[in-house]
Amino acid sequence: EAQVTQNPRYLITVTGKKLTVTCSQNMNHEYMSWYRQDPGLGLRQIYYSMNVEVTDKGDVPEGYKVSRKEKRNFPLILESPSPNQTSLYFCASSSPPGPTDTQYFGPGTRLTVL
Amino acid sequence: GQNIDQPTEMTATEGAIVQINCTYQTSGFNGLFWYQQHAGEAPTFLSYNVLDGLEEKGRFSSFLSRSKGYSYLLLKELQMKDSASYLCAVMFSGGYNKLIFGAGTRLAVHP
Secondary structure, three states, X not given: OOOEEEEOOEEEEOOOOOEEEXXXXXXXXXXXXXXXXXXXXXXXXXXXEEEOOEEEEOOOOOOOEEOOOOOOEOOEEEOOOOHHHOEEEEEXXXXXXXXXXXXXXXXXXXXXXX | OOOEEOOOEEEEEOOOOEEEEEEEOXXXXXXXXXXXXXXXXXXXXXXXXXXXXXXXXXXXXXXXXXXXXEEEEEEOOOOHHHOEEEEEEXXXXXXXXXXXXXXXXXXXXXX
């Protein structure tokens, strides 16, 4: 089954404790991205990747890092989480590069930073 | 920045028709998507418009006017399961295509 998976689905953590949210897709997609969703603001892009070892900042990259060492995986790293990063996070993938094809979204990760 | 505007909330009756509007700044426009998102779930793709006109897909249709920076999503024969948020997303070009989402329209369908 074609899908995008994220782990964990729910996470409560404390300020400053490094965490990683994993994202994996099994569709051989080249394009992957991370979004956060906050009430009243909609989905905002954090980082995107056009292919292995190619990443770039989206609209709200501050406080986040990503890596793309393999095509299928695109982890999101919060080196020192803060309460303003409490949000619902979605990973997405599509092919070909550039979202002219539909994006497939993962199930979401609800993060709370205390 | 590029603003995507859509109403925050709408209500409609089961079996009726509802139209959800979306407006955007036209500079750099490169395509428009509509997504459906049920509470607590991931967005799912509904439609994609890049040329002017109406795209029909079953009970859902999407319209685009590029010169006016305007789109709408039309839902016919509403069902209770259509209660969800509907996200308008515009792709802009500028070195690399980027997808900008509106805040979403929360639709409540009642009997």
